[in-house]
Amino acid sequence: MTRAVIESDVCIVGSGISAAMVADRIARTTSAKILVVEAGDDTVPLPRRAASRERFLRYGENPWGRDHLDGYEIEGPLQSRSMQVGGLAMHWGGVTPRFSPEDFKQRTLFGVGTDWPISYDDLDPFYQEAEVVLGVAGEQGPSAMDPRSKRFPMPPLPLTYNLELLKVWAAKAGITMWSQPSSKNSVAYGGRPPCCRNDTCSPICPIGAKYSPDFTWNALRSANRIRLVPRTLVRKLVLESGRKNISHAVAVNRDRPNEPVELHAKLFVVAAGYTWSSHLLLLSAQNGAPNGVANSSGLVGKYLAGHRNVQGYVDLPIRLYPGINEQHSLLTKQFMRRPKGSQYIRHDLRVWESSVNKTPRLTDDSGSLMLGDAILNDWRARTQTGTARVRAYYDVIPDRASELTLDPTRKNEWGDPLPKLSFRDAPESAALRGPTEEAIKTLFADMAKAGDGKLLRTSVDNFQDHPSGGCRMGNDPETSVVDSWGRAHDHENLFIVGAPTCVSGSCANATLTFCALSLRSANEIGRTVKKSS
Amino acid sequence: MPVPTLTLSRRTFLASLAAAVPLTLIVRRAHAAARAHLESDPATFDALADVVLPSALGKAGIRRAAAAFREWGAGYRASAELNHGYGTSRLRSSGPTPLTRWTQQLDALDAAARAAHRKPFRELSPADRVALVREALAGQRLDRMPAVGDATHVALALLSHFYDSSAATDLCYQAQIGRSTCRRLADSSRKPLPSLKLSER
Numbered sequence: 001m002t003r004a005v006i007e008s009d010v011c012i013v014g015s016g017i018s019a020a021m022v023a024d025r026i027a028r029t030t031s032a033k034i035l036v037v038e039a040g041d042d043t044v045p046l047p048r049r050a051a052s053r054e055r056f057l058r059y060g061e062n063p064w065g066r067d068h069l070d071g072y073e074i075e076g077p078l079q080s081r082s083m084q085v086g087g088l089a090m091h092w093g094g095v096t097p098r099f100s101p102e103d104f105k106q107r108t109l110f111g112v113g114t115d116w117p118i119s120y121d122d123l124d125p126f127y128q129e130a131e132v133v134l135g136v137a138g139e140q141g142p143s144a145m146d147p148r149s150k151r152f153p154m155p156p157l158p159l160t161y162n163l164e165l166l167k168v169w170a171a172k173a174g175i176t177m178w179s180q181p182s183s184k185n186s187v188a189y190g191g192r193p194p195c196c197r198n199d200t201c202s203p204i205c206p207i208g209a210k211y212s213p214d215f216t217w218n219a220l221r222s223a224n225r226i227r228l229v230p231r232t233l234v235r236k237l238v239l240e241s242g243r244k245n246i247s248h249a250v251a252v253n254r255d256r257p258n259e260p261v262e263l264h265a266k267l268f269v270v271a272a273g274y275t276w277s278s279h280l281l282l283l284s285a286q287n288g289a290p291n292g293v294a295n296s297s298g299l300v301g302k303y304l305a306g307h308r309n310v311q312g313y314v315d316l317p318i319r320l321y322p323g324i325n326e327q328h329s330l331l332t333k334q335f336m337r338r339p340k341g342s343q344y345i346r347h348d349l350r351v352w353e354s355s356v357n358k359t360p361r362l363t364d365d366s367g368s369l370m371l372g373d374a375i376l377n378d379w380r381a382r383t384q385t386g387t388a389r390v391r392a393y394y395d396v397i398p399d400r401a402s403e404l405t406l407d408p409t410r411k412n413e414w415g416d417p418l419p420k421l422s423f424r425d426a427p428e429s430a431a432l433r434g435p436t437e438e439a440i441k442t443l444f445a446d447m448a449k450a451g452d453g454k455l456l457r458t459s460v461d462n463f464q465d466h467p468s469g470g471c472r473m474g475n476d477p478e479t480s481v482v483d484s485w486g487r488a489h490d491h492e493n494l495f496i497v498g499a500p501t502c503v504s505g506s507c508a509n510a511t512l513t514f515c516a517l518s519l520r521s522a523n524e525i526g527r528t529v530k531k532s533s
Numbered sequence: 534m535p536v537p538t539l540t541l542s543r544r545t546f547l548a549s550l551a552a553a554v555p556l557t558l559i560v561r562r563a564h565a566a567a568r569a570h571l572e573s574d575p576a577t578f579d580a581l582a583d584v585v586l587p588s589a590l591g592k593a594g595i596r597r598a599a600a601a602f603r604e605w606g607a608g609y610r611a612s613a614e615l616n617h618g619y620g621t622s623r624l625r626s627s628g629p630t631p632l633t634r635w636t637q638q639l640d641a642l643d644a645a646a647r648a649a650h651r652k653p654f655r656e657l658s659p660a661d662r663v664a665l666v667r668e669a670l671a672g673q674r675l676d677r678m679p680a681v682g683d684a685t686h687v688a689l690a691l692l693s694h695f696y697d698s699s700a701a702t703d704l705c706y707q708a709q710i711g712r713s714t715c716r717r718l719a720d721s722s723r724k725p726l727p728s729l730k731l732s733e734r
Contacts, residue, residue, distance in 0.1 A: 196715040338582030376587035
């Protein structure tokens with residue numbers, strides 16, 4: 001049987017946003033030979049995205065082509081089925097708030113959860129670097145709520161007409177709000193044009209104003225700084241005989257499944273997100289690592305993290321014009337910063353324009369069918385006032401039983417068990433759930449009242465958004481999988497980066513934090529590469 | 534030696550024919566036939582558009598909306614992968630072409646017109662056309678505007694297609710919002726300009 005061997009200094013598994021951060025930084029700071037391996041296909045190139053978006057808008061079609069592997073229907077709430085060069089950040093919303101300082105010290109400050117082995121200040125320079133690499137347009141919030149050491153690299157996305165009105169409404173309720181920082185160009189940046197409010201950031205930006213990892217890959221490929229191999233699924237990390245280092249990875253080329261591929265490297269970086277990173281480590285059980293690679297603690301796949309949201313719609317006596325930009329929002333961290341020792345009830349808060357309750361309908365209040373002018377007249381009458389969408393993410397403190405395991409009942413076409421996901425609140429978090437949701441609903445009602453409006457409805461999303469964890473970082477190898485740099489406690493030459501290393505999921509969109517953590521890891525990977533050469 | 538005669542019933546013959554022709558080809562041909570039907574005889578459809586779409590569009594606007602709907606139908610792809618949902622590994626794909634049922638429904642409207650008024654649908658007064666449309670929609674689920682492709686009746690599909698458009702939003706708000714269209718960032722901070730008058734479009 002033919003066997004393909006690919007040699008490199010650094011082998012990165014996965015090509016999502018964390019992988020892009022690591023590859024970019026190592027390419028900038030070292031001369032290492034970098035290999036990037038991706039199970040999915042190459043992504044839809046930028047010139048084809050406008051047409052792809054059109055099909056999405058007209059027919060709801062997936063704008064990213066065949067961005068998945070067949071047979072990967074798994075048990076549990078997978079964040080997204082998407083698998084392609086660029087990963088989930090090809091269709092992310094580009095929303096980039098930071099976590100706040102208390103996220104890293106939950107146990108010390110509030111007696112819940114687990115402290116991270118790093119502080120906000122440790123991560124601040126890497127947040128800054130991530131904002132520069134991605135290109136973040138942001139408005140500085142009040143420094144007590146929104147501490148940062150340097151300015152955003154781009155001016156904020158201007159508030160739309162609707163958001164300006166909603167900001168005034170929020171102020172009446174005593175809430176200070178500002179433009180949501182976003183990885184979308186407010187001016188030409190990184191060779192990409194400014195945003196023009198096409199308003200389909202998620203799932204697809206047709207002009208490249210929103211950052212997606214393919215821009216980094218294109219630049220690195222054209223500079224000949226990396227080799228990126230798509231359609232190649234890494235199935236196992238193999239240990240050096242009798243040693244603790246990773247010797248090579250075994251992969252399958254989806255076009256030539258009968259020719260095994262071996263990936264040999266000095267350093268391995270697993271950057272495959274919260275699901276596929278833990279999955280690969282667990283699949284790699286072997287002599288010397290009977291429970292999987294990097295898993296002497298038994299914690300690989302454990303402590304999956306995320307946050308839940310409460311959402312509401314408020315009818316306000318303001319004429320709004322929904323459709324200017326429904327994806328951009330106002331943000332505040334007013335309810336995210338809690339004083340030490342207080343009960344750990346906190347959340348973010350965002351406000352959007354919305355067309356909920358203001359869309360055309362077929363029947364009138366009496367249930368009679370309307371046709372012709374009646375539908376338009378009814379619609380016009382109902383849109384003299386506006387709707388605001390309000391949403392608060394709140395923390396869910398992860399439990400050990402919030403986990404990814406191998407599912408013995410479902411296998412992929414190469415015979416490997418698929419992952420199974422289940423999320424559970426830690427008991428202390430479960431106890432806070434009721435009071436937290438109640439506090440948020442009360443806030444929404446108060447906001448409605450302050451604007452002489454009416455809270456139309458609220459809902460709680462059970463799905464934990466922006467999932468992370470599974471290879472949590474820590475200083476103690478007994479209670480964590482990697483150190484604060486993402487280096488596996490068990491294996492000197494193995495790094496796990498980005499989402500899986502998070503200790504907790506905060507109450508804000510997490511991608512910027514994944515990027516900052518990845519850049520911090522890349523700093524250490526670069527040091528290790530230089531030392532070894 | 535005599536050649537044995539092979540006798541096939543009509544049903545067996547059709548079944549064997551169907552087995553020999555790939556399903557996708559049959560579906561594609563049905564879609565093309567329905568599309569051709571809609572394009573070759575637009576009068577019934579246009580007469581329907583005249584009574585279900587708002588008169589504020591003007592005659593030309595209604596023709597544009599009807600043409601845009603036909604274009605939508607022509608571009609429909611069955612079994613296309615739909616946008617992935619978050620929080621699930623399940624994939625979804627588009628259903629069979631709705632054009633075949635919609636053209637049958639247009640034929641049914643025309644047949645009903647001929648049965649009740651001895652005239653084609655297109656020659657009925659607006660009030661009579663509306664009455665037939667109401668009759669056709671009796672018993673349909675009308676609690677919400679359906680997604681175009683899911684509409685159980687061609688009248689609902691046309692309404693849904695139009696009211697989902699950026700032009701419909703602008704017509705409702707009588708303002709140039711331009712939903713889902715590119716505009717200068719700075720322009721989004723000001724109140725949308727009033728709509729152009731029909732004569733200015």
